[in-house]
Amino acid sequence: MISKKILYLLIALGFSVQLYPQKTKVVHLSGTDAANTVEWDFYCTDGQNSKKWSKIAVPSNWELQGFGTYNYGHDWKNKDKKLGLEHGLYKHTFTVPENWKGKTINIVFDGSMTDTKVKINGKSAGTTHQGGFTRFKYDISKLLKYGQTNLLEVDVAKQSENESINRAERQADFWIFGGIYRPVFLEILPKIHVTRAAIDAKADGALKVLIAVNNPKLNYSVTVHLYDLKGNKIHTEHLGYLKKGNSEEIFSTKFNNIKSWNPEWPTLYDITFELKHENSVLHEVTKRIGFRTIELRQHDGFYINEEKVIFKGVNRHSFWPETGRSLSEENHLEDIRLMKEMNMNAVRMSHYVPDKRFLELCDSLGIFVLNEVTGWQDGYDTLVGPKMIKEVVLKDENHPSVIIWAHGNEGGWNFANEKWIHYWDIQKRPVIYPWLLRNGVDTSHYPEYNYATGRLVSGIDPFMATELLHGLYDGGLGAGLDEYWRNYQTSPLFAGGFLWAFSDEAVLRTDKPGHVLDGDGHHAPDGILGPHREKEASFYTIKEVWSPVQISPVTINKEWNGTLILNNKFIYTNLSQCSFNWKTLKTEIGSNEKQIVGTGHILGPDTAPGTASKIKLDCRKALQDADIFEFTAKDHNGKELYTWSWPIVQPDKKATELLRLISNTAKEISIKELDGTISASANGVQIVFNKKDGTLHSVKNSKGEISITGGAVPAGSTAQITDTKWGKDEDGNFRFEILGDNYPERIIWKFHRTGLLQIEASPLQKKMEGIDYIGISFDYPEDKCIGVRWMGRGPYRVWRNRIKGSNFGVWEKQYNNTVTGETFNNLIYPEFKGYHGNLYWARLKTTETPFTIISETPNLYFQLFRPKEPEHASSKVSPLFPMGNLSFLYEIPAIGTKFKEPSKLGPKSQKGFYSGRPGDENYPIKLWLDFRAEN
The missing domain is CATH 3.20.20.80 (Glycosidases)
Structure with a gap:
């Protein structure tokens, strides 16, 4: 009980007596966030919808509500740009209960851009707040009408009267907005209260806390309670006293059996401080904290x-x-x-x-x-x-x-x-x-x-x-x-x-x-x-x-013994706390159907951060009838860290599946020569070649024309045709050979009696430097392409210096004309056009008959049309593309950054280089083109 003598003393000092714990109460005047707003009266002095009172959602930036002037921070340098100098005037009424009288009432603004003047019932709440990104508050206890309606008026100036604020905040490389864009609320505190509880909680459980009070006219004691997030009390302790005349004090203690906080294991606690006078709790403050120790070691x-x-x-x-x-x-x-x-x-x-x-x-x-x-x-x-x-x-x-x-x-x-x-x-x-x-x-x-x-x-x-x-x-x-x-x-x-x-x-x-x-x-x-x-x-x-599990380079094929080396790049997590899954998949050419052949699950090995472990998967049997191997790492919460995938077979092996399926459909080939062309027809497909250079002139099947033309032509080199010859080979297939003086020195077309068209371009032989791209190209009208399904890296396009993140598999996407970073009103990802990695096959869906291209060449890139350049792109972020729009390439270019050419970004960002020796058994570009109507 409080003695009468102390009671009279407190009343004389103007303090109300609190017999029960007093917690800070928060009452929002605005909404709590952008999705939960409250309408206030609003008047904008200039720009859109200005010079008239209306309503505005609070919190918000007024430009997005249709008021004022839009500016990007660089606009101040441009004399042709109008700079928004408008003010936003806000009004809002609110009621304060009678029983709040005697308490401390703060009005708090979490963010207002930028100079902000606040009035309560026509009287200034305090000096103008300057700066658009920080929280500020005013004690309005003496300005309020308790038990009545109160008027809040706010004048927000988009530009500050302090020029250093304008330079720091308003003349920056970002959008410049105006308005009360974060919540506004009342903070209701007991008459005697904690104004600050600053906490330093170390990983070993050591605690230092600064407690500050608004009125140091009495002796106060401070007690701490620590809880886990389930509400279980872990510790209670009397920390000490704030002696009369001291507005703040630092207290220290240490808790046992504390779990520290880090991003991998973000353990939190609730800590409550009680400010007491004698046996009365005057104010109770609760904070959510984590125990962690920060050091910058020289x-x-x-x-x-x-x-x-x-x-x-x-x-x-x-x-x-x-x-x-x-x-x-x-x-x-x-x-x-x-x-x-x-x-x-x-x-x-x-x-x-x-x-x-x-x-x-x-x-x-x-x-x-x-x-x-x-x-x-x-x-x-x-x-x-x-x-x-x-x-x-x-x-x-x-x-x-x-x-x-x-x-x-x-x-x-x-x-x-x-x-x-x-x-x-x-x-x-x-x-x-x-x-x-x-x-x-x-x-x-x-x-x-x-x-x-x-x-x-x-x-x-x-x-x-x-x-x-x-x-x-x-x-x-x-x-x-x-x-x-x-x-x-x-x-x-x-x-x-x-x-x-x-x-x-x-x-x-x-x-x-x-x-x-x-x-x-x-x-x-x-x-x-x-x-x-x-x-x-x-x-x-x-x-x-950035996956915290990294896999050392490995070759996976049907003879692989299942061994992987896992590198632990976590900071605080052992791989024994993670889990791993694998599976093998069988695919069909032209189809997105995938059959799961085998699966497995393993617990993580005992591998401390910064170390590596070898694991062995029991997957040998599952590899024998599969095309793709996938491996997934998950953290201790079951969150996928990454799924890696590898081809089990090389593209030439996959291509043989097509040949086996259609080998019994062979027909006799008919050949017809005209003045500038020669045609070969079999099994419902007609291929017309240009006699002079051996390029495709036209393609038809039983359903009509397929508009692929102009190939194969060199991409990335200049070659003059030195000779062409054609005729049937010993198996009755049509063969067209083109010789040139530069890459590719030889191109051989072979039209098979099955109706399949095969092309082989000789491998790289001569030394080449400064390669942006090198290979062969064709043309196909972009407006006739509606989609693609392919086996290779995907689903996103790649650059020479951005191969990772594109996984090997079977992918499908519909045509789009997305310009990354520009077509914001119609962004469709993945982008359709660009370079794609490690092609095995691709089936183009078109307004004509769809057709399929199958590669026998390892690590071949596939260019699918040419992306439109952004309007303001520079050469740094505008890699080159071949003239053709369907290209098959050994090499592709890298892409730079806003400030750096690709050459400044490392070895894989350099232009390509090739050097060989006589006798090298390099890999030619070998493709099969299936134009059959039923393919």
Whole structure:
């Protein structure tokens, strides 16, 4: 019981007496996220739908609601672009219960772009808040009418009166929006309350907590309770006292039997602090935390819980096409799930702090976070910078996922402000400067492949590119990643990298007819994913390269003994905690039917992180009647890490199946010569050749014409025809031979009595350098092609430096004209056109009769038409294609990034080279073309 003397004292001091625990209560005035909004009154001063009161969803960016002016951050440099200088005026009424009187009521804005003035019942709530990405609050207890309706008025200016904010936030390489785009809520606190509970929870269970109170006029005690997420109490302890006159105090303790937090095992706890006076609990605060220890060891690297970390990360903007930077729960969940699916363990917040909910999900699902103070390529001044830093740290300080602070980006910093990060952060997390070698970390952006020579080899600091392989359209990202990763991992100083960027930032233009999606030319289509998270090819390349289980190179055929070497690239997980499956498949030429011949399941071997183990699969019998072997690795949650696949047989063996099936359909061949052509007909197929050069003139079957023409012609070389000859061979098949003075020196057509057409182009013999592509080509009208089914690598197209992620199998896709990173309103993946790897056979579905092409040549690339180039593409991301649109090639080109030509991205990104010796038994290009009407 509280004595009368103390009771009178508290009343005299103006305090209400709380006999029961008082928890913080939150009441939203806006919606909780972009999917759950509340309408407020709204007036826009300029641009779309301006100068009239209407309604707007809150939270939102007003441009996406049809107001104001759209701007990309570079627009300020363009005198022809109108810069949005509008204000948004908001009004909203709300009721406050009578029984809230005597409590502390804060109004909290999680994000408002950018200068924001707040009034309650016509009176200012406080000074104008500046900066568009941080949480801010006002104590409005004395401005409220309790038991009555209250009026909230907010004036949001799109541009700031502080020029350093405009330079840091508004003149950046991203879309510039306006509005209250994150939730607005009331925070109801007891009269005496905890204003801050900053927690430093170490992996060994050690706990340090800073407790701050709003009114230090009494002695307060602090008690801690720790719970697991099932609500089981693990520990209770009295931590100590906040003595009268002290507004804050640091307490320490240690918990036993704690499970640490990491991205592979993201164990979380609920921790509650009770602020007491005598026996009364005045305020109870609960936080969700994880125990983990962060170290940046000089000249070594980052260690989390005593384990050295290599970050496999990506740069993520808070962005959705229809809602801008105002996001939903599902937006956050989807982004993190996609990162985890790509086997990423880290994300960089580019270039501002994210929603609170995003970090909560990173905590629970397991992702390392580099949290960034805004500043694209210019920093805050020393007036607003310390305020921004305080707001960043205090909002996000207790998230276990946040392990590094990034202070601006590419020059977007003010070194004088750095001291405030550790002033506020009791964890003293590492502070990096993305782009610089500073504070013991080299974060240089967009290194070339050989950059390691200057930094990793001769340097002594951990190297971690906070922007790596800048994507643009279909370039970068997956292209070159495998070699970069293999090369950089040879150094003990390699700390990982963060790809630029997660998704294309194409925004819905409510100000344009048709409400199109706009990526601002080549500025925003940088993603691994499309704007609605459509998976581009690089998604799967990254997934394979960054899989925490890697398989040492192996040849799989019918004689394989079943041995695989598994390399454990996890940081905290033993492979014994994983599981593995395999299966063998039998296929039929031209069909997408696959028969499962054999399957198997094994538990993971005892293999610690950073080591390898040999396993042996009992699959020898299952290999004998199969074409494809698949192997799947799953983590301890059953999530697929990757599924690898290999051909069991070579293409020439698969081609013999076709010959066996139709060998009994042979007919006599009839030959007919005209002035410039010669035709051969058998079994319902007529082939007409050009006498002069041996190219196809026309093809017909019993159902009509097939429009393949113009082949075979050299692709990647120039050859003059020196001789042609034709006639029947000893088996009665028609044979047409073409000789040339360069590759291919010999092409032999053979039209079989079965109606099959065979072509053989002589193998590479002469030395060749600087090859973009080399092989043979044909023409077929693109407008007559409606789909393709094929056996080979797929389902996505490949480049020379992006083979991984395309698995061997039987695939099918319909014709589309997707231009990666540009045709946002009609993105269909996989793209139809481009290069495809390791062709065995392909069946083209057409408006005419479908036809089938079968390869006997190992590792042959297949070009399926020529993709349309994006409007703003440069040569770096515009690889060359042969003149023909159906090509069969030994070599194809690599693709570059936004800033780097392919030649800067490593050995596999170089142009091709061939050198042989007399007597080499190289592989010619050997194809079968099946034009039969019933094929």
